[in-house]
Amino acid sequence: MSITNKWDWEIGKNVTTWNWNLKEIWAYRHLLINLVKRDFTLNYQQTILGPLWSLLQPVFTLITYVIVFRNLVGLSVGTLPPILFYFSGIVLWNFFSESFTGTSNTFKEHFYLFSKVYFPRIIMPVSVVCTHFLRCLLQLALLILLVLYYWLFRNINIHFGLNLLGVPLSILLVGSLGLGVGLIISLITVKYRDIANMVSLGIRLLMFMTPVIYPLASVRPSLKWIVEANPLTVYFELFRFSLFGEGTVSYLNLLVSTLITLGILLTALLVFNKKSNSLLDIV
């Protein structure tokens, strides 16, 4: 009888990059569901307002943005009502930045658990993204209510049709990018702690390089390439374009950004799988 038939499993020096055990991950699906539930409820344990907090936070941000960027600074947001413009940006940005920050802390937060029990490590970052996805859905619902209000009472022109498919697509791609980059950062921060400090700074800078508080169309043409080089840009434009019919989206940009995103995610997953065990030695 050959060795491979005789034994169910083998632990050796090398973990190959390709040995994703999907069956095993599937076996842990209930853990994923429970973790998402846990993260979601944990934030609201012993609070009075409970899940409302995931709506209040973006609403307060919205009020700040409207006051500061619209009324004090006077940034142009195109022809859209500023509230819709800012809120759509905030919802998508929150999803990205929280998924990214959450996954980049995977090792820092779960090191202790990782050193005590084995389970597919990828479950942890994925559960973080899922939790923020749920929150994003809540906020999206509020955004849709706002859109309906403007459509019914303020007569802004909304086109309901296939264009709305851009909404889930952009959310999905933004989440994938957040997960991918977050995983890579989480691996690097284990060894080089400096990166962790740069992450919070970097994410703030990145926000200004993404059309969250301004439309791409209003960027000075000579500097446009900087903003367009950011793969997030096209998702934000797509998101607004699908909802309000306003934004600059080209198929080429979308294709390139999607390929970059999927490339990053795939690389991140493979490297994460290969490295997650050996990294425990040096945390």
Add this chain to the structure above:
Amino acid sequence: MSEVILQVQDLSKMYQLGVIGSGSLKRDLQNWWSTKILKKENPFFQIPSDDVLNTSKDFIWALNEVSFEVKQGEAWGIIGSNGSGKSTLLKIISRIINPTKGYVRGKGKVSSLLEVGTGFNPEFTGRQNIYISGYILGMSKQEIKKKFDEIVDFSGVEKFLDTPVKRYSSGMYMRLAFAVAAHLEPDILIVDEVLAVGDVDFQKKCMGKMQEVSNNNGRTILFVSHNLQAVGNLCNKALWLNKGKASAIGETSGVINTYLTSLKNDPKQQWTAPDLAPGNSQIRIKKASAKPQGETSGTLITVNSPIQLDFEFWCFLDNCSLNVNVMLFTEKRECVFNLGTPSITAEKGILALTCIIPKNLLNNSGYSLSLVVLKNNNFNVCEFTDCISFEVEDVREGMYYYGEWPGIIRPQITSYLYVKDTVENEALNKAKVP
């Protein structure tokens, strides 16, 4: 029945000592440049040559070519002093870390209990924690549902099932956590020092459950413990790890005896560098020795010599109140005494502790010492179990009895035996002496 279910072959794990982190980006880049681009040998990291490894102080083999085979239904005890590689071995078998060399092969599902309450979150209720912990330990939803009542029964916390576990007493918490773990149904169960916590009742319950699991269900258990009594009771096979190497493998009683004999001959332990010494980031032990007071070390300790115990620690804590508990155990793991030193304000540096056990106190037997370093009188900073052992030799003067002297202690108790009265007593005379 006796089919090999787990095979460990030449398993080795090497750790790199020293500070990892500062300046390592530069080193790693140089490293990457020379290995991947110039295709040279790695200037910083060369595994193979044994000579280099044995002489170099930058590496340590936490495990060194350990091989053994476990058959189905066997209960294995893994024993050894602190830092001998027991936990490393369990972590590799549990798939938490990868070995540097060698491999582990096995059949069936492995569950490991490296601590009590893995995955417990204090904010959640008992019910929620049963599920979370169960999932993390690898149980399926059906399994937990099926076992839920049994788990609750075993833990005895049904009244508090919907209370967040942060409000549990530590005993309740332990019971619930162990209850979840005890209802795992893996083919191979790996247990690390779970019994070190909890009260006597709880420990009994744990032992009972583990015995039941291994006897009735034919499950395989790997059990790491300092408690030789427990290993002796539970396990039929044992492995003694000594500085990463397997020093003895076989029947439990034989291995335990070999282990104890080796402890006796080593009344002095010394570590040259903090990295090599057992302990943690706050305290590491530097030296532990036992000798007769006023004699050079290595002199025979006898029942009528005062015993001087010397300890030194590397202390990385600054400006906090520390004291040390010294516990002396007999070979049968009975605690002879527990001595608490006065507290001092510790500073970074080397702490020294000297205790004198008065002469004519201990009986002739083997003893081992455990230390617990406490911060602010209650916070447990570090434990050193069995850090040294010594043998007290028998000296008898004016005595013609050569048998074993019973008792744990052998103090010189003042006693008088004398003739109280020589006046003839009527009762004595009347009594018939056969």
